Amino acid sequence: MPSDAEGVEALHQLVLSSLEDDQAVETVSIPLAGKSSIADHMVIASGRSTRQVASMAQKLVEKIKAEFHKTARIEGLPNADWVLIDAGDVIVHLFRPEVRSFYNLERMWNFGDAPAANEG
Incomplete structure (x- = not known):
């Protein structure tokens, strides 16, 4: 057992x-x-359209259920501008590119790489 x-x-x-x-x-x-105590990994990715973002999210949730026998929570469907998948130890954010650049989560979460994030 792993x-x-x-x-x-x-x-x-x-x-x-x-x-x-x-x-x-x-x-x-x-x-x-x-x-952070919320998860061990955060994965951020983009799709070229809302259709691709929704498809990636649905396939990922199905694969997690098939392989790990657990149900990941999914939010943001059917709009699919920003879909959040909470798989417990891994949090996944899927965006359309313009929505991703607006929220810029990478900068917020890369603590060591973004000294400006601590100012203010």
């Missing part, structure tokens, strides 16, 4: 490979272990 860490990494790899298979654009994975 350890918790192995299970988290397997889930993380499933997310990344599923998004790659579905031709996600600009996929970024941000490690959160030790930085």
Whole structure:
């Protein structure tokens, strides 16, 4: 039986490979272990259209259920400008590109890389 860490990494790899298979654009994975209690990884990716974002999200939720026998929570459908998938140890944000650039989550969560985020 895999350890918790192995299970988290397997889930993380499933997310990344599923998004790659579905031709996600600009996929970024941000490690959160030790930085936040919400999850160990945050994955952010874009789709070229609301249809692609919705399709990537639905396929990912189905794969998580099939492989890990757990139901990931999904929010943001059917609008699909920004879809959030909460798979427990991995949080996934799928965006249309213009919505992603507006919210700029990478900058907010990359603590070490964005000194300006601590100002103010």
